[in-house]
Amino acid sequence: MTTLVVDGLRRRFGPLLVADDISFRLDAGRALGVVGPNGAGKSTLLNLISGALRPEAGTVTLDGRDVTARSADERCRLGIGRTHQVPRPFTDLTVFENALVAAGAGGGLRRTAAYRAASAALDRTGLRKYANERAGRLPLLDRKRLELARALATGPSVLLLDEIGGGLTEPELRILIDTVIGLRGAGLAVIWIEHIVHALVEVVDELLCLATGRVIAHGEPSAVLGSREVREVYLGEELEEGIAG
């Protein structure tokens, strides 16, 4: 069973502490939502897990293997896949070619295995019918799906999602939520950063709230959303929306 363990992660940017002793574990088939105000350190946390950033202290362990010293490319091959907040497809390549590049260059898969992984990623994200479209021509929902498909094509056991719900309509969001529920059901461990709290609450088993790089609450979603400290850092708006939704 895949287990991601994050232990005591710490990172600063200049004088600013953006990850302050962050620890948690996540098993296969579980989903963790990460919330927190702008600048809380959510994307930084994903970057520390994916290897885009190195911590000053702390470790990231995947299936009992310490990957802290591994590069982002190596971690991707070991099973940590991610999406980016701003989708970055190769706009001149087709949707299938984008997934194929991710399977090969990101996942380290070759030939038939890469084709299979790319093809499965398009099926899981509902993009099969656009396989031969140029990625640059896709509307927003499908660009988000392609970002997800590219992460899936790398063959992850841990999937890191960075605000893939932003800018979508409610029906589009519904499709995305169902897709992520399916991925978790298929045994992936999912970490999803999202400002749209009601979407997160439908998918995740636990929530973690960050503020100024520190975990201020972590646990069952309704308990986290009900906590006074969490409500104080949000000062209302997004969180009220989340609870109402």
Ligand SMILES: Nc1ncnc2c1ncn2[C@@H]1O[C@H](COP(=O)(O)OP(=O)(O)OP(=O)(O)O)[C@@H](O)[C@H]1O
């Ligand atoms: N490369 C960098 N150099 C310096 N400061 C940075 C860098 N990346 C992020 N920061 C700062 O670190 C803090 C945390 O940023 P981060 O992007 O992790 O927050 P976030 O919670 O993801 O925010 P948002 O919800 O707005 O995406 C912010 O104050 C940000 O300005």
